[in-house]
Amino acid sequence: MNSTESDNGRPLLLVDDDRKLCGLIRDYLTPLGWKVDIRHTGPEGLEAAVQGGYQAVILDVMMPGMDGFDVLRELRKRSDVPVLMLTAMGDEADRIAGLETGADDYLPKTFSVRELLARLRAVTRRHAGPSEKKGPSEWAAGELRLCEDSHTAVLGDRPLELTALEFALLTELLRSKGRVKTREQLIEQVSERRFDIFDRSIDVHVSALRRKLGDDPREPRYIRTVRGVGYVLGDPDSRS
Secondary structure: OOOOOOOOOOEEEEEEOOOOHHHHHHHHHHHHHHEEEEOOOOHHHHHHHOOOOOOEEEEEOOOOOHHHHHHHHHHHHOOOOOOOEEEEHHHHHHHHHHHHHHHEEEEEEOOOOOHHHHHHHHHHHHHHHOOOOOOOOOHHHOOEEOOOOOEEEEOOOOOOOOOOHHHHHHHHHOOOOOEEHHHHHHHHHHHOOOOOOOOOHHHHHHHHHHHHHHHOOOOOOOOOEOOOEEEEEEOOOHHH
């Protein structure tokens, strides 16, 4: 049964075949200002998500028929809505596959509801764009141009289709152009969560950015790996 709690609140789509878990999430988030719509199958979730209007989608990986990866793959062809994926505990393959497909973040199914709320706030804040602040909102490196205010990035005359987290990551690297950013710094600054020594999600997002920039990881023009430390974005026009 689909669930729509009230006419007010921040619209959120939850796609999971675990009805008990859906009820728990709904009961926790509704008093905190979220309007939770629930779908229990992949096709129903995809249909609802592409219609738009949601600030975020919580998407389970393991569902019968059409799993979360298939839903996300189709959704990303038509929408950049923030997606938070639910994965099996400790299943790194699921997490990496979700991030590579276009998820903004992930949670193991042993999550606390407080952590779920923190992750939701983080992905929706990134997607909403920057708040009012002093200082520049545009950065460039070679043919790469990024504008925070319009939430756009282009390479030459080609617009880049980035997820909210990829956009935040590219913004942070451009802001710090020429300076090395550690993995810990990048995860904390763009994901707003604490670094886990086994967490390699940032590497997956960097790989996705490189593909979209046409960067060869062996001889990158833009994002260079500093082994054992992190990443640095350089200006290809200034390289010899």
